[in-house]
Amino acid sequence: MTVSFRPARRVLGLTLLALAGLGAASAPALAAPNEQFVPLPTYRVGPYASSGTLWWAGILDYFRYINEVEGGINGVKLVWQECETEWSTDRIVECYERFKNGRDGAPTAFFFTHSTPASYALMDKGAADHIPLIDPAGGRTESTDGGVFPYAFPLLLNYYSQASVGINFIAQREGGFDKLKGKKIATVYHDSAYGRETQAAIALLAKKYGFENIQIPVADPGNEQSAQWRQVRQAKPDWIFLRTWGVSTPVAIKTAARFGFPVDHIIGDVWAGSEADVLPAGAAAKGYKAIAPFPGGAQFEIHKRLKKAILDAGKSDLKDPKFFGSVYYNIGLINAATAVEALRTGQQKFGNRPLNGEEGRWAFEHLDITDARLKEIGFYGLLQKIKLSCNEHEGGGAARLQEWDGSKWVQITDWVQADRPTLRPLIDQKAAAYAKEKGITPRDCRKAG
Structure with missing residues (x-):
């Protein structure tokens, strides 16, 4: 979702400012060859900070859980860099441009836009750069059609x-x-x-x-x-x-x-x-x-695991524990979990190593989180089962x-x-109109690997 109307203020990070020009307050140590880089266009200050702080806390708490409890994704650790954007589309685009090629040798497999205007602004860039744009419950609705939009994913519920x-x-x-x-x-x-x-x-x-x-x-x-x-x-x-x-x-x-x-x-x-x-x-x-x-709600199994391993250990990004299990915090958990499961899916094809953007696209298009898998990772009841494909970039479709x-x-x-x-023909019509406007030849999803 998402709208941003106010001009952004320059927010200084604690490290890497001279090199990156963007904040990096919560970035782990510099990347090693076996690390997967995730750029994070955060909004901890400005008009949307009250939601942003919780949203990103959920993402970072789950990433830390994966790194510290599970040892990464099949041994591949997640590293990240925050870009303070105040939800300004221009600054989200700036963050994308700066980190689309990864950082310190660790590649970028996808980019969270977390903004419908930013998803629109980056649509052509993501396709040209082969970087999947991930915007759960937001983004451009017709990008549900992966034949026309191979690098855009309005996951879960367009x-x-x-x-x-x-x-x-x-x-x-x-x-x-x-x-x-x-x-x-x-x-x-x-x-x-x-x-x-x-x-x-x-x-x-x-x-x-x-x-x-x-x-x-x-x-x-x-x-x-x-x-x-x-x-x-x-x-x-x-x-x-x-x-x-x-x-x-x-x-x-x-x-x-x-x-x-x-x-x-x-x-x-x-x-x-x-x-x-x-x-x-x-x-x-x-x-x-x-x-x-x-x-x-904080009654789900994943919350029990996070409380023990992250919150009680003093490692949470959540500043006020009363918001543990809040809607925005849970949005962050779900977004992080879908990304982690997509990367895990991609590793099954490309090996237990960091993935690049093209491999990330393949990974998301083959994501299949079943009820059995939801129970294994502690998200049953919190996250709906989801299956994506070349032609289907939404998955889920329920709430x-x-x-x-x-x-x-x-x-x-x-x-x-x-x-x-009822809805899919309308989506396909809009996707076809976009393809005609941009001169795009849609992929034949029957032949997609």
Whole structure:
């Protein structure tokens, strides 16, 4: 996900600044020949620091666990370099350019963009450089089609799938898809590329099921929404799909309450469903629901392992332990685990050594995390099973729904699957249009190795 609107400030790192021009506060020792390098475009300061600190803590805690408990990935240690970006697209691109070829002899196998605008900005560069761009639950939706986009992976739940999961959940609550006919479903969305990304999918689903599709934009930063919720009150929708971000989410929840819209009929998308989105809203948020491919909670097996080996040992990147198991921390864990499992998959073909970008692409395209494997690595229930291929760069395609009970997120469903048969033709149309625009000859995925 992701949007960034404010100019970035120069943040000085502790080491390697003269060489890198970017921060490196948590980078381990310099790379050796048997180490895999991972550039990290972090955001520990600036407007999104409250989420970034938790997100990256989850990634780094899992990387340290792999290095210190498991001895690396088949003996290959992970090393990393942080680039402080404040979620500025320009600085994420700068980080990519600086480290796309690795560091100190250790190659780069993939690049976390963690930003939809950055994924768009780097799309051509990643393809030209043969560096996979990884953006779970974000990125460019049509990059699900790996035939056209071999180096972009909107893992787990692309934006179309997020819309579909929300509609499918509403159908469950209403008693079936036939009950959607004549209903009014309003999307209150951040007026940005991120917020508008689901519009085509919702329009398609509205046509299929016969519900009225109401779209209401919220201008950045969204700290005043009386006009929007006055529109909601006039339209009288049955359900609201909330696709806001940052401060606009708690403001939306509080304003909805002020205008009398029931919070238990508001469903936040992936990026409007963290503790940071509900705590500032106070009592008004109780009953609010959100789509969660990254559910909150510290009850999973991996949390037990991390607490013992990392947190209790004083090695965690998490500054405040009360956020252990928070939604954003768990996002970091899941992103790190999918990357580690992809690298492990690639080693099965290329040997137990560091992988380059082309090998990283092969690794992600052959990623297959089964329920049995999820149990082995301690992620069962936290991460959905996922299988990728040349033609399928999303995998997963499901999310749980969670509800805020006033103090914590509670899972209220099992995995709800998106309507891929309906959505995939639309994705393929957009991918084909992109290929035509760019003069790309799509890969024949039937022949892909």
